Amino acid sequence: MNDTAGRHWLPQFCSLPTLFAVIVVAELVALVVVLTPNAPGPLLPRIGIVSVYLQWLALLNAVVLCSLRGVLDRLSPRSGLLLAWLVMIGVTALAAALIQAMDHALGLGLTGTDPGPVRFVAANAAICALIGAALLRYLFVIGQWRERVQAASKAQVDALQARIRPHFLFNSMNTIASLIRTRPAEAEGAVEDLSDLFRAALGSADASGTLGEELDRVDHYLRIEGLRLGPRLEVQRDLVALPRELPLPPLLLQPLVENAIYHGIEPLPDGGTLRLQGRRLASGIEVRIDNPCPATPARRGGNGHAIANIRARIGYHFGDRAALETVSGTERFTVVLRLPLESIR
Structure with a gap:
């Protein structure tokens, strides 16, 4: 042939x-x-x-x-x-x-x-x-x-997504290991949440899902982190205005939520509040992920890489129709993600 x-x-x-x-x-x-x-x-x-x-x-x-x-x-x-x-x-x-x-x-x-x-x-x-x-x-x-440009972009996105996948694995496995003997039911639930996350993470970079599925993955991740951080993690959600049926690449929001916890809430002795807000725009949606900033930032690598990874992924899938912005204040750090209502590439 x-x-x-x-x-x-x-x-x-x-x-x-x-x-x-x-x-x-x-x-x-x-x-x-x-x-x-x-x-x-x-x-x-x-x-x-x-x-x-x-x-x-x-x-x-x-x-x-x-x-x-x-x-x-x-x-x-x-x-x-x-x-x-x-x-x-x-x-x-x-x-x-x-x-x-x-x-x-x-x-x-x-x-x-x-x-x-x-x-x-x-x-x-x-x-x-x-x-x-x-x-x-x-x-x-x-x-x-x-x-050639599209192939190069896809290869870059595959590499970037591969860097995202291990990020939440190690913390999750440590949490599950610590719960197996003392709280086995919660450990079992954490394993189920982790399996749902990896079902998306191990898929193709071209795989498509919906915003509703991605929000469910965020919930899975937050349940795992809630077991690990306990009362140090408080979550405020205002996402009811978002269209759950909107086509969306998998693992687009979850790494941003993980980034907010890893760099913003976890280093604080008393933890903090993670705020998730979503609204519909005239031609798309806007999702805000807001977390507190430590007075003395912990020396943890990967914050800039995580933002760059997601920005590269939305650039590959949506082009100029999407944007990822960051707003860094003295007390709070906010990521603003804007996506179109049209289908992904």
Whole structure:
């Protein structure tokens, strides 16, 4: 089997960015044709006629290539690009012949006075061959670059997520070990909570869940930490406004909650209050995680890494549609996470 099968190396000509690029190229070609020295007729009418014709021709080619994408993707990139290029030339030649026949039948004289179709069709095919080859090559290179960037981003996210997973494991196992003899029922519940957390942590970085599932994981984690810290940990929740059905990557909120406890509450002799607040925005949601700050910060590594890890993950899944901000005060440290309502990537 061809190793390129199933790979969408050909640009998606039905997508808006590709259509926009095709339209821009067609309009540039129209301007070059119109501004050719000694071109007959007034300038503005010629611009309108040539633009309409070339835009129609460009969109026609885009629709044909879009419909043939499944066939072309089954070929090797070199063979597929060659076939796509030949298809563009053939479609252009047939369309040019049709337009010239209609023009001569109506007597408009828009395609010239030559009664034979060879010159007009050949000129259109030649221009399409040159412009089409450059455009296909450009779109192919851009598509390959985007795939490499996405692959590199996914590899980075996998590495970052792998660094998140051990963070809560060691504390959890120590807590469970200390409870086995004295409080076995609570130890059993902690094991169940830990298993639910690791079910998500051991999944793929591309796995998708919901906000409700992630909030449940936060509850699992807080129950484990509650056993370890006891009355030193107080939690205030105001999350009822959040849509639980919202698609969300797993382990996006839990590491931030863990970060707040590990760096904010645990170093304090008397502990502190963790505040979790959520609200809906016009185009998304906002989650605030607020924790007290020790007067003398404990020398614990990983705070900046944890924030950077989550920021990288939301950048991979949501792009510029999401944001992670931190607000550091003298007494409290707040993380503000804003996510869109649209589906994740």
